[in-house]
Amino acid sequence: MLSYFINGISLGSVYAIIALGYTMVYGIAKMLNFAHGDVIMIGGYMAFCSTAYLGWPAIPSVLFAILVCTVLGVIIEKLAYKPLRDASSLAVLITAIGVSYFLQNAALLIWSSNPKAFPNMVKFPNLVIGDIQISSVAIVTIIACIIIMIVLTLFTTKTKMGKAMRAVSEDKGAAQLMGINVNATISMTFAIGSGLAAIAGVLLCSAYPTLMPTTGAMPGIKAFTAAVFGGIGSIPGAMLGGILLGIIEIFAKAYISTQLSDAIVFAVLIIVLIVKPTGLLGKKISEKV
Amino acid sequence: MSNKDIKLVQLPSPNFVPERDRDKPLMLEVSHLGIDFGGLTAVNEFNIGISPTEIAGLIGPNGAGKTTVFNLLTKVYEPTRGTILLDGKDTHGMNTIQVNQAGIARTFQNIRLFDKLTVEDNVKIGLHNSIKYHMPTGVFRLPKYWREEKKAHERALELLSIFDMQDMAGYIAGSLPYGAQRRLEIVRALATGPKLLLLDEPAAGMNPSETSELMENIEKIRDEFKIAILLIEHDMNLVMGVCESIAVLNFGEIIAKGTPAEIQNNPKVIEAYLGADEESSN
Numbered sequence: 001m002l003s004y005f006i007n008g009i010s011l012g013s014v015y016a017i018i019a020l021g022y023t024m025v026y027g028i029a030k031m032l033n034f035a036h037g038d039v040i041m042i043g044g045y046m047a048f049c050s051t052a053y054l055g056w057p058a059i060p061s062v063l064f065a066i067l068v069c070t071v072l073g074v075i076i077e078k079l080a081y082k083p084l085r086d087a088s089s090l091a092v093l094i095t096a097i098g099v100s101y102f103l104q105n106a107a108l109l110i111w112s113s114n115p116k117a118f119p120n121m122v123k124f125p126n127l128v129i130g131d132i133q134i135s136s137v138a139i140v141t142i143i144a145c146i147i148i149m150i151v152l153t154l155f156t157t158k159t160k161m162g163k164a165m166r167a168v169s170e171d172k173g174a175a176q177l178m179g180i181n182v183n184a185t186i187s188m189t190f191a192i193g194s195g196l197a198a199i200a201g202v203l204l205c206s207a208y209p210t211l212m213p214t215t216g217a218m219p220g221i222k223a224f225t226a227a228v229f230g231g232i233g234s235i236p237g238a239m240l241g242g243i244l245l246g247i248i249e250i251f252a253k254a255y256i257s258t259q260l261s262d263a264i265v266f267a268v269l270i271i272v273l274i275v276k277p278t279g280l281l282g283k284k285i286s287e288k289v
Numbered sequence: 290m291s292n293k294d295i296k297l298v299q300l301p302s303p304n305f306v307p308e309r310d311r312d313k314p315l316m317l318e319v320s321h322l323g324i325d326f327g328g329l330t331a332v333n334e335f336n337i338g339i340s341p342t343e344i345a346g347l348i349g350p351n352g353a354g355k356t357t358v359f360n361l362l363t364k365v366y367e368p369t370r371g372t373i374l375l376d377g378k379d380t381h382g383m384n385t386i387q388v389n390q391a392g393i394a395r396t397f398q399n400i401r402l403f404d405k406l407t408v409e410d411n412v413k414i415g416l417h418n419s420i421k422y423h424m425p426t427g428v429f430r431l432p433k434y435w436r437e438e439k440k441a442h443e444r445a446l447e448l449l450s451i452f453d454m455q456d457m458a459g460y461i462a463g464s465l466p467y468g469a470q471r472r473l474e475i476v477r478a479l480a481t482g483p484k485l486l487l488l489d490e491p492a493a494g495m496n497p498s499e500t501s502e503l504m505e506n507i508e509k510i511r512d513e514f515k516i517a518i519l520l521i522e523h524d525m526n527l528v529m530g531v532c533e534s535i536a537v538l539n540f541g542e543i544i545a546k547g548t549p550a551e552i553q554n555n556p557k558v559i560e561a562y563l564g565a566d567e568e569s570s571n
Binding site: 151154155158159160161162163164166167170171173174175176177178179180181188 | 363365384385386389390394395397401402403404405406410413414415416417418420422424427428430434437438441477478480481
C-alpha cells in the first residue's frame with residue numbers, strides 16, 4: 001500500500017515536471033506545445049548517447065541532455081512558433097503537432113525503432129524500511145521534483161525575469177510598452193520548459209528503462225492531462241495535477257486493472273473538468289464588462 | 290506658478306513653447322505625422338513640439354484620433370508618414386521597447402495594470418530594464434540578486450510614495466479602488482525612467498476631489514522628475530488648469546494650438562465641440 005503510494009508520487013513527480021513545461025508555455029505564449037513530449041524523448045536519447053556511447057558519468061550526461069533540450073526548445077520556438085505569433089491558435093496547435101511528428105521521425109532515422117536499454121543512472125542502493133522497498137530512482141525523482149518546484153516558484157515570483165514572465169502572461173502589449181522584451185521572455189519560457197523536459201526524460205527512462213522514438217508521446221499526453229487537471233497556466237496546479245495523476249494511475253494499475261489504468265486516469269480527468277472546468281487550481285476568468 | 294501666467298513664445302521652428310524653455314532643445318518634435326488604416330486616414334499632418342518641462346494637453350472630440358497619436362508615438366502603430374524626434378533622436382525604425390528605453394512611457398485609457406500581481410511588482414516591471422542581473426544570478430540568488438532586488442524594492446516604494454501608496458505595496462493591483470489603479474499606472478510608467486510621459490485620460494472616472502489631487506500631482510511629477518508630460522483628457526477643468534499649451538485634434542488633424550485661454554476662445558475649437566452655429570453662419 002505505502003509502496004504503491006510512493007511509486008505513485010514518483011511517477012506523478014515526472015508528470016508534474018513535464019506538466020510544468022506545458023503549463024508555463026501555455027501561461028505565457030497562450031499555446032499548447034504538443035511537441036513537448038518529444039523533447040522529453042530527445043532528452044532521454046541525449047543522456048543515453050552520452051553515457052552508453054561516450055561513457056560519461058551520470059551528472060555530466062544529464063547536464064548535456066538539459067543543454068541540448070534547452071537549445072532545441074528555443075530553436076523550435078524561433079523556427080516554428082514565432083512566425084505564427086499572430087496566427088490563430090489552431091494554426092499554432094497544428095504546427096506543434098507537426099513538430100512533434102518531425103522530432104519522432106528524426107529520432108527514428110537516427111536511432112531506429114529498436115528500443116534502447118537505458119543505462120542505470122541512479123547508482124544508490126534501494127531504501128528498505130521494514131518490509132517495504134523504495135527504489136532509489138523514486139527517491140531521486142521525488143527530491144528532484146521538490147527542488148524544481150521550489151526553485152521555479154521562487155524564480156517566477158521573486159526575480160525580475162519571473163515578474164516579466166507573469167507580466168507578459170497577463171498583457172503582452174502593456175508589458176512591451178513598459179520596456180519588456182516579449183520575444184525574449186517567450187524564448188526563455190521555452191528554454192526553461194525544455195530544460196525541465198530533459199530532466200523528466202532522464203527520470204522517466206531511469207524508472208522505465210526502455211527508450212524508443214515514441215517514448216515521450218504517452219507521458220507527454222498524460223502530463224498535458226495533468227496540467228489541465230490542475231488548472232492550465234498555474235504552476236502549483238501542474239504540480240498537484242501531476243502528482244495526483246501519478247497516484248491515481250498506480251492505484252488503478254494495482255487494484256483495478258493494468259489495461260484499464262489509462263482509461264481510468266482520463267475518466268477522472270473528465271469528471272474533474274465537468275465539476276470544475278478550470279481545473280483544480282485554475283484561475284477563475286471573470287472579465288469586467 | 291499658476292499656468293495662467295504662462296506665456297508661449299515662438300521658436301524659429303513653427304512651435305510654441307513656455308518661455309522658460311525657450312533656449313532648450315525640444316523634448317518631442319513631431320512633424321507631418323500621419324497614419325492610414327487601409328483607405329482611412331486616421332491621423333494626418335500632426336505637428337507638435339513639446340519642451341523638456343512642458344505640460345501639454347491634447348484634446349478633441351471622441352474619435353478625433355488622440356489615442357492613435359499616442360499609439361504612433363509609442364510605436365504600437367508604425368506611422369505611415371512623418372517623423373518623431375525624441376530629444377533630438379529620430380525614433381524611426383524603433384519598436385515599442387526601444388521607444389520606451391529611449392524615454393517615452395505611457396498610461397492607458399482603459400487601465401492595463403497587471404491585475405494579478407502586487408502593486409510593488411507592477412512598479413518593478415516598470416523598473417525591469419534598470420534592474421541589472423542575469424538569469425543564473427536570479428536562479429541561484431547570488432549576492433548581486435539580493436543587492437539589485439533590494440535597490441528595486443526601495444526604488445519602488447520611493448516611487449509609490451509620490452502618491453502616498455507605499456502602504457499598498459503588498460496589495461494585489463486588481464483589488465485596488467479605481468482611482469488608485471489610475472495612480473499606480475502613472476507610477477509604473479514613471480518607473481521606466483521616461484523623459485516624456487504620456488497620460489491617456491488620467492482623470493477618467495475620477496471624482497472632482499480626486500481630479501484636483503491629480504492636477505497637483507501632475508505638476509509635482511513634472512517638477513520632481515523634470516520631465517515633459519503630454520496628456521489626453523476630456524475633463525476641461527483639468528486640461529485648462531494644468532496644461533501650459535493645448536493642441537486640439539479633430540478628424541485626425543490639429544485645428545488649433547495655444548494657451549488654455551486662447552483655446553477656450555478659439556471659434557474653430559468651439560465649432561468642433563459644439564457644431565457650427567447655423568444662425569450666425571447664415
